[in-house]
Amino acid sequence: MKNEDIVICRCSDVTLADLYELFEQGYDNFEELKRIARVGMGPCQGNTCAKMIQWEIAKYFDRPLEACAIKNIRPFTMGVKLQAIKEAAEDED
């Protein structure tokens, strides 16, 4: 299988081959992978990649899926322009 042709994160263009390389370097959880490879930080906010990454972590490091769940979710769920937030704050004043 050509892991470089298996796309895991469409938003940040991260392939399974990229993921394996990061695993080998010791990045073994979603939070760290997010910071180093920007997975889950694009427009879909992890809705496409997170489950696949959880599965790949479990398989590669031989851990139960439950131990690889993605827990940290923060606002926002989508891109919001600063302009829009500024205008909302002005409306409130």
Add this chain to the structure above:
Amino acid sequence: MVTSECVIVGGGPAGLSAAKELLEAGARVTIIDRNERLGGQLIKQTHMFFGSEKQYASHRGIDILEYLVNDLAPYGDRLEIRTGTTVAAIYQDKVLGCLKDEKYFKIKAESVIIATGASEKALPFENNDLPGVYAAGAVQTLMNEYGIKPGQKVLMVGSGNIGLIVGYQLLQAGIEVKALVEAADRIGGYLVHASKIRRLGVPVLPKTSIKRAIGEDAVEAAEIWSLDENWQGIPGTEKKLDVDTICIAVGLSPLTELLQQTGVRVEYVRELGGNVPLLDEGYRTTVDKVYACGDVANIEEASSAMVEGRITGIHAARDLGHEVENAGFRIKALQHELYDLRGGPPGEKVRQGIKKREVLA
């Protein structure tokens, strides 16, 4: 700031059913949905429902949507519907940050029901980013909502009810379904649906998965292969299929991103599709006056989502101090409906998952 007694996020079968109960009890309700039309997935469900008459069995999803919306009509003065509006954030003081047409505004809610439903799972395989690779929901939207064929020759991946039903709908639209593959050793969805597409000549192949998509700028073919007992592909078993569309229907996962922002406790329960909120019998999460029902709580059918929505609505109304006539009796009856819906082998997984969640709670 705009205020609301109860904000329901998601106007699908669960959210609409919860709204009805709350309105009937006298509450002020705001329904927010990011789509322009209420109904959630019911919009694309052109097939007839199973289950019992109480959940509109033998009616089409798209019609059920009309009944649910019409049910709310008498309460127009206490109901605010905000469609085309996305909740982009929920803060722990129940302030919701919403976005409509690029305009941001906040709503302060006394109680919040999260009925956001689910998202589709993706699948890693070679060239899975080629145009022509679709999620089943997208195919349903194209065909059933917009009347557009996704392609001419399809490989369906996944034999849950969605894969089976969408496979059948593709055939109805005059599209060739070359094969339906399933990684497990048995059909995931109802056998009636599987038999229907088998009778129409579609090979349904268990213990088989997609190995890769083939094509330069778009899908030109697909290669499938048999799986061993560890779900790994067996080299030498590859078969090439002449398709221009690959439809992925490998399950759903609860859309808990907003729920998790409220600070509720979630746990990963694989039988329920992923991270799910811990709930009590009234669909209360671990945060006061935050509720979750429907697919966001456990992946099931729209029928059970409607029943869960009604139970949640009754509890949420009472928690806000509204009186609900015959509440105890009605909740019991609804719980009984859920029990029936989850009976038999198809409901086994969800029964196990819910039991697991109860233990965790």
